[in-house]
Amino acid sequence: xxxxxxxxxxxxxxxxxxxxxxxxxxxxxxxxxxxxxxxxxxxxxxxxxxxxxxxxxxxxxxxxxxxxxxxxxxxxxxxxxx
Amino acid sequence: xxxxxxxxxxxxxxxxxxxxxxxxxxxxxxxxxxxxxxxxxxxxxxxxxxxxxxxxxxxxxxxxxxxxxxxxxxxxxxxxxxxxxxxxxxxxxxxxxxxxxxxxxxxxxxxxxxxxxxxxxxxxxxxxxxxxxxxxxxxxxxxxxxxxxxxxxxxxxxxxxxxxxxxxxxxxxxxxxxxxxxxxxxxxxxxxxxxxxxxxxxxxxxxxxxxxxxxxxxxxxxxxxxxxx
Numbered sequence: 001x002x003x004x005x006x007x008x009x010x011x012x013x014x015x016x017x018x019x020x021x022x023x024x025x026x027x028x029x030x031x032x033x034x035x036x037x038x039x040x041x042x043x044x045x046x047x048x049x050x051x052x053x054x055x056x057x058x059x060x061x062x063x064x065x066x067x068x069x070x071x072x073x074x075x076x077x078x079x080x081x082x
Numbered sequence: 083x084x085x086x087x088x089x090x091x092x093x094x095x096x097x098x099x100x101x102x103x104x105x106x107x108x109x110x111x112x113x114x115x116x117x118x119x120x121x122x123x124x125x126x127x128x129x130x131x132x133x134x135x136x137x138x139x140x141x142x143x144x145x146x147x148x149x150x151x152x153x154x155x156x157x158x159x160x161x162x163x164x165x166x167x168x169x170x171x172x173x174x175x176x177x178x179x180x181x182x183x184x185x186x187x188x189x190x191x192x193x194x195x196x197x198x199x200x201x202x203x204x205x206x207x208x209x210x211x212x213x214x215x216x217x218x219x220x221x222x223x224x225x226x227x228x229x230x231x232x233x234x235x236x237x238x239x240x241x242x243x244x245x246x247x248x249x250x251x252x253x254x255x256x257x258x259x260x261x262x263x264x265x266x267x268x269x270x271x272x273x274x275x276x277x278x279x280x281x282x283x284x285x286x287x288x289x290x291x292x293x294x295x296x297x298x299x300x301x302x303x304x305x306x307x308x309x310x311x
Contacts, residue, residue, distance in 0.1 A: 007113065009186075010149055013231055018192045046133060065148070068141055070184040 001046045005076040007067045008039030031047050042066060043080070048055045084310040086114040086128045087153070088171075090146050095132035101295040103129075106292050107304055116149040122123045130155075130171025130226040132224070132286060142185065142227045143173030152178060164208055164307065165280045166221055169225055172272070172282030175204040181273055181282050182240065183232035187223070189265025195224040195296075198263055204244045207278045208310040212302050217283040218255040219248075219299040221285035223263060223271075228267035228284040230273070237268060247281055248272035296300065 009015045011056055022036040044061070047055035058076055067074040087099050094111075102110040114120050116135075120234050122128060135146035146152070152174075159165050166174040179204055188194055188249045193249065202213045213219070232240065240246050248271040252261045262269040264284075272283030287300030 012204065012233070014189060016187055016189050016265075020191065021180065065144060066140070068184055071186060072159075073264065 001048050001051070001054050002079045002081050003042075003046060003054065003076050004042040004043060004079060005042040005058070005062065005066060007042070007072050007074045008037050010071060010073050013071045016025060022031055034042070035047055039072075083126045083307050084110045084124060086112050086120070086122065086125050088114045088116060088128065088130050088151055089169075090116045090133070090135035090149060092135045092137055093131050093133035093169050093170070093280040094143075095288060098286075099131050099168070102288045102291045102300075104232035107167050107301075107308065109308065110285070114150045114151055116146070119150050119154045122154055122163060122223050123311050125163065126160060127164045127166065127307055128155055130165070130167040130174050131288075132144065132169030132171060132225050135170055135174065135267060138170075141173075141177070142170060146174045147177040148181070156180065162277065164186040164310075166209065166303075166307070167280075168230075168286055168288065169284055172284055173227065175280060175282045180280050181275055182236055182245075183230055183273065183279070184273060185227050186229045187286075188229050188263075193224075194228070194263055195222070196263070197222050198271075198285065199253055199255070200248040201255045201263065203228040203246045205247055206244070207247060207274060207281065208246060208295055209274070209281045209303055210306055210308060214274075216251070216299075216302060217300065220290070220297055221284050221287055221300055222289050223285060225264070225284055228266070229264045230268075230270040230284075232267055232270075240273060243276055244280070245274050245276065246270055246272075247274050248283055248285070252310075255266050263310070
């Protein structure tokens with residue numbers, strides 16, 4: 001099983017990288033761009049057998065280490081692999 | 083004063099701290115290796131030094147949080163032991179939850195290495211008690227992830243409890259947007275826990291505490307701790 005995890009800044013936390021890319025896109029003529037939020041994408045390979053178990057364990061991994069919940073939020077999807 | 087200095091893989095200010103405490107201030111100083119738990123009962127102070135523990139991978143301080151020595155330090159801090167985190171050490175204390183808030187990338191997105199001024203917001207702590215007559219210190223900073231963040235509700239709690247120890251300021255001690263080098267909320271450069279026995283700061287007092295250099299404002303922090311022990 002593969003956990004595809006996205007970690008991004010919470011609303012209200014300054015994201016200087018996102019801001020810079022936002023301005024760069026506007027400079028390139030993409031005036032429709034309203035906001036850019038840059039985060040992290042992680043792929044975690046698991047040998048879990050049940051999706052329920054993986055769901056609990058991955059949530060725990062995110063809260064413990066992969067995201068700092070003071071400033072970041074996370075979401076993930078579990079994808080079956082061969 | 084009996085001090086311990088933690089060495090993580092990637093710490094690079096550990097020797098500076100050791101030099102100041104042992105050679106300059108003649109204090110009993112020991113190394114604490116990250117891979118081992120330690121009995122800290124007889125210690126007065128533990129320092130988490132600056133550097134790039136575990137290469138700053140994932141987030142600065144996030145991996146160091148789970149080193150065996152941190153179990154001993156969390157126990158030591160809970161029992162009232164004094165812990166000082168400098169720069170990366172501050173980041174580790176925040177990741178552990180021993181201090182509130184978080185540090186994110188500087189607003190300018192640049193690594194900043196220069197001398198700044200900080201105003202002592204609370205001179206009534208073990209870390210600042212010798213600063214009562216000298217409320218503005220000139221101390222160097224050197225960091226990329228030093229912009230302090232805390233939500234507005236927790237910020238007012240910090241203010242109420244006197245947990246804000248340092249704010250970036252100008253030479254006269256005036257705190258303003260211009261004197262804030264990295265975009266920190268409230269120009270915060272250092273905070274303590276509620277009990278004031280754990281303190282983290284982005285500026286490096288160990289880099290301005292040897293009388294061979296023209297500036298020794300950093301000594302006041304270490305002298306405060308010595309007076310307090």
